[in-house]
Every structure is written in C-alpha cells, then in structure tokens.
Amino acid sequence: EPEVTQTPSHQVTQMGQEVILRCVPISNHLYFYWYRQILGQKVEFLVSFYNNEISEKSEIFDDQFSVERPDGSNFTLKIRSTKLEDSAMYFCASKSRGYEQYFGPGTRLTVT
Amino acid sequence: KNEVEQSPQNLTAQEGEFITINCSYSVGISALHWLQQHPGGGIVSLFMLSSGKKKHGRLIATINIQEKHSSLHITASHPRDSAVYICAAEPPLGLTFGKGTHLIIQP
Numbered sequence: 001e002p003e004v005t006q007t008p009s010h011q012v013t014q015m016g017q018e019v020i021l022r023c024v025p026i027s028n029h030l031y032f033y034w035y036r037q038i039l040g041q042k043v044e045f046l047v048s049f050y051n052n053e054i055s056e057k058s059e060i061f062d063d064q065f066s067v068e069r070p071d072g073s074n075f076t077l078k079i080r081s082t083k084l085e086d087s088a089m090y091f092c093a094s095k096s097r098g099y100e101q102y103f104g105p106g107t108r109l110t111v112t
Numbered sequence: 113k114n115e116v117e118q119s120p121q122n123l124t125a126q127e128g129e130f131i132t133i134n135c136s137y138s139v140g141i142s143a144l145h146w147l148q149q150h151p152g153g154g155i156v157s158l159f160m161l162s163s164g165k166k167k168h169g170r171l172i173a174t175i176n177i178q179e180k181h182s183s184l185h186i187t188a189s190h191p192r193d194s195a196v197y198i199c200a201a202e203p204p205l206g207l208t209f210g211k212g213t214h215l216i217i218q219p
Contacts, residue, residue: 033206033207035206035207037153041211042198042209042210042211042212043155043198043200043207043209044209045206045207045208045209047206048206056203056206089153091155093206099160100145100157100159100160101145101157101207102157103147103154103155103156103157105152105153105154106153106154106155108153
C-alpha cells in the first residue's frame with residue numbers, strides 16, 4: 001500500500017540554524033500539508049499546498065517557514081532560523097481531492 | 113475559526129466494553145475526520161465523513177450535521193485499541209484538531 005514517507009525521523013539542531021524537513025507524498029496525490037504537534041499538545045495545522053502554491057496557512061506559519069515542491073516527488077518544509085519553541089513533531093500529509101489525508105510517520109525536531 | 117471539542121479526555125475500560133468518544137465543532141464543515149495516534153506518534157486516518165454513519169470492522173463513526181456533533185464507537189474493545197483518538201474538522205485550515213481522547217483498554 002502506498003504511504004507517505006518523511007526524513008529524517010529525528011533532527012537535532014541548534015537554535016538559529018536552518019532545518020529542512022523532507023516528505024515524499026503518495027505519488028498521485030495533489031494536496032499536501034504540514035502539521036506540527038508540540039509534545040503533550042494537540043496537532044496544529046501549518047500550511048496546505050496545491051498546484052505548486054500555498055493554498056492556506058495558519059498564523060504559526062510565519063516568515064521563518066517556507067515550503068517547496070522542488071521536483072515531482074518531494075515536499076519540503078524549511079525553518080530558517082530555529083527557535084526553542086519550534087521543537088515538535090512535524091507531520092506531512094497528502095490526499096487526493098475529496099478523500100482522506102494520509103499522514104507520514106513524522107519528524108521529531110529538537111532545537112537546543 | 114472552528115473550535116473542536118472532544119470528550120472524554122481520558123477513558124479506561126475493560127476488554128469487551130462498548131466505547132463511545134464524542135466530538136463537537138462550532139462551525140459548519142465539509143468533512144469530519146477520526147484519526148488514531150499510537151504511542152510512537154504516527155497518525156492513521158480511521159474515517160472521513162460528511163453525513164450519516166460509516167462502519168469499518170469494530171469501529172463505527174456517526175455525524176449529526178445539524179447538531180455539529182460526531183461520535184466514534186468501538187464495539188468489543190480490545191487492548192490493541194489502546195491509543196489516542198482524535199477528531200478533526202475540515203475546513204478551515206487543512207484540519208482543525210481536537211485535543212484527543214486517550215483510551216486504555218485493560219485485559
């Protein structure tokens with residue numbers, strides 16, 4: 001069964017450093033999402049992406065965040081200058097129109 | 113902005129019991145999702161529904177659009193059902209998630 005994959009599974013970085021989280025959505029899906037979950041809290045929406053552009057973003061998704069689909073398979077989330085409060089599990093998801101979202105296993109980001 | 117509330121927050125039950133988890137939302141939606149999150153963190157979609165009722169194995173999900181309320185039921189619960197169950201409303205903003213219900217099924 002096709003699945004969403006994410007790399008790395010765990011990323012440790014120092015405050016102020018840039019990180020890129022990578023996702024490979026399911027191949028025929030058209031809609032892509034990034035969510036985050038701070039430890040012990042609920043999952044929060046960051047951004048959705050369709051037709052090579054951002055379709056929605058939350059107030060969390062400020063100027064330090066960016067997303068890109070650099071080729072036909074990868075979908076990346078870049079955090080330009082990480083802060084301690086960016087430490088969280090980041091989930092990528094993808095879907096076809098009108099169907100459920102499929103989630104990746106997540107990347108645990110630890111900012112020290 | 114959609115507010116998604118779940119109850120109960122925590123639920124411990126004995127194997128075989130019938131389980132109900134409730135979800136309410138504040139704003140009209142196109143779909144309501146039920147998700148399962150295991151201790152390792154992975155999220156699996158259980159149901160996506162916009163009306164009526166869906167059944168998959170021992171899991172049943174219902175939604176009442178007029179009352180803005182959905183329920184997830186588990187029949188003949190089993191210890192392997194232990195997980196966090198999350199409801200999420202769509203739209204706006206991708207999915208708006210509830211805080212989750214932490215379910216423990218004891219043998």
